[in-house]
Amino acid sequence: MSASFRPISAAYFWYFALVGTIAPFLPDYFRLLGLNHAEIGLLVASVMVTKILAPNLWAIVADATGRRLRLIRVGISFALVALLVFPMLESFWPLLILMVFFSAFWNAVLPQFEVITLSALREQGRQHHYSRIRLWGSVGFIAVVIGLGAVFEYFGLALLPYAMILLMAALLWSSLMIHAPDSTGGMGFRDVLKVFTKEFKSIPIILFFIIAFLVQLSFGPYYTFFTIHLKNVGYSFDIIGILWAVGVLAEVGLFLVMHRFLKSYSLRVLMLAALTLTALRWWGIAELADQVWLLLLFQLGHALSFGCVHAVSIEFVHRAFGRGSVAGQGQALYSAVSFGAGGAVGAWASGQIAFHYSAGDTFYFAAASAAAAMLVLLLGWRSCGPETYWCRAVKAAPA
Numbered sequence: 001m002s003a004s005f006r007p008i009s010a011a012y013f014w015y016f017a018l019v020g021t022i023a024p025f026l027p028d029y030f031r032l033l034g035l036n037h038a039e040i041g042l043l044v045a046s047v048m049v050t051k052i053l054a055p056n057l058w059a060i061v062a063d064a065t066g067r068r069l070r071l072i073r074v075g076i077s078f079a080l081v082a083l084l085v086f087p088m089l090e091s092f093w094p095l096l097i098l099m100v101f102f103s104a105f106w107n108a109v110l111p112q113f114e115v116i117t118l119s120a121l122r123e124q125g126r127q128h129h130y131s132r133i134r135l136w137g138s139v140g141f142i143a144v145v146i147g148l149g150a151v152f153e154y155f156g157l158a159l160l161p162y163a164m165i166l167l168m169a170a171l172l173w174s175s176l177m178i179h180a181p182d183s184t185g186g187m188g189f190r191d192v193l194k195v196f197t198k199e200f201k202s203i204p205i206i207l208f209f210i211i212a213f214l215v216q217l218s219f220g221p222y223y224t225f226f227t228i229h230l231k232n233v234g235y236s237f238d239i240i241g242i243l244w245a246v247g248v249l250a251e252v253g254l255f256l257v258m259h260r261f262l263k264s265y266s267l268r269v270l271m272l273a274a275l276t277l278t279a280l281r282w283w284g285i286a287e288l289a290d291q292v293w294l295l296l297l298f299q300l301g302h303a304l305s306f307g308c309v310h311a312v313s314i315e316f317v318h319r320a321f322g323r324g325s326v327a328g329q330g331q332a333l334y335s336a337v338s339f340g341a342g343g344a345v346g347a348w349a350s351g352q353i354a355f356h357y358s359a360g361d362t363f364y365f366a367a368a369s370a371a372a373a374m375l376v377l378l379l380g381w382r383s384c385g386p387e388t389y390w391c392r393a394v395k396a397a398p399a
Contacts, residue, residue, distance in 0.1 A: 007177040008117055009136040014171040015110060016137030020144035021164050022047070023223045024244045025152065029160045030095070031228065037359070039092050041351010043099055044224045048347055050103040051340025058108035059332035068112045073175050079106040080168045087161040107340070111331040116178070118318055131255035131311050138252040138307075142245045149241020157237075205320055207380040208313075211271065212338035214373035215309055218282060220346015221353075221362035226285070229359040233289050243295060247302030254303040258311045267312050272377055274312070278305035279370035286363035305370075313338070 082102035321330025
């Protein structure tokens with residue numbers, strides 16, 4: 001890896017190390033505080049729902065001013081302040097307010113990191129190597145989820161807020177090490193929105209965002225109730241941490257070679273393969289979670305259900321919205337529609353299903369959502385043909 005990309009790689013490492021505390025352990029921490037499944041679903045949904053608005057507002061400012069890195073540092077700083085209050089809270093409403101405040105800043109950071117990374121790679125003619133930098137985020141997730149899984153098993157989950165504070169401080173430090181010049185020639189707010197709206201009217205782009213929503217809808221149960229489901233089945237925290245890590249380790253392996261697949265196959269073929277496996281994976285977790293070897297196999301499927309889907313999505317957005325004045329808006333809208341709207345609805349719906357039925361039953365809903373995404377892609381297959389951003393012959397849109 002080039003030395004110029006090491007600070008950016010470090011930022012991905014710490015950002016997803018923090019995700020490694022939130023996705024596997026935060027829902028069970030809320031359960032430790034005495035909250036029910038419906039309340040847990042709402043709290044996780046609140047983290048997701050801020051991705052609908054916050055990243056887009058920040059992206060408009062970033063695209064218009066060009067000061068992406070400064071905005072990233074401001075967002076991380078306010079998120080850190082929010083986390084300093086976290087250990088003091090135990091009841092639902094104060095936690096809900098805190099989660100909204102925290103995530104409004106934290107969720108705005110990643111899309112701007114993506115723009116800085118992709119722009120730097122393009123300047124060096126290495127745009128297909130995004131996955132090699134992004135994999136450091138996966139490494140951070142793996143290191144934290146295994147390490148903290150063992151710590152929580154022996155010392156208790158009450159340490160979670162303090163781990164989150166330390167990791168957020170490390171992310172702030174790494175952001176200070178990044179050197180990226182402000183963009184020049186930024187457009188006004190109205191011009192940014194005008195160009196972005198024009199690009200968004202394309203049918204292939206609309207199909208992409210529908211699929212992105214449905215995919216993350218299917219991940220709602222995974223991020224909210226996978227750990228709780230496994231605890232109910234009888235697994236310990238250290239084994240659960242390993243299972244989470246296996247999924248992300250498979251993702252790392254795919255990221256190492258993903259640039260080859262992007263050069264060899266169209267985005268629609270890669271997406272169809274990933275969606276098919278994702279639907280099967282969620283069904284398997286619902287039905288066969290008590291079989292540890294099968295569960296390991298399903299977790300290896302994370303390479304496609306997240307790794308492939310995310311890499312294809314980032315490449316699609318970059319092709320569709322380019323590297324110019326609307327690049328930040330493209331990445332932010334992807335985050336808002338998928339991780340924001342899809343993740344929030346998925347977390348809320350899974351909370352309701354778990355409250356009335358069980359945590360395991362939420363994965364039937366996940367499987368149906370992934371199957372729906374696959375159906376949308378198949379129905380729109382002809383609209384995603386060789387003359388669209390879905391196929392490898394298409395180059396990135398001009399600035």
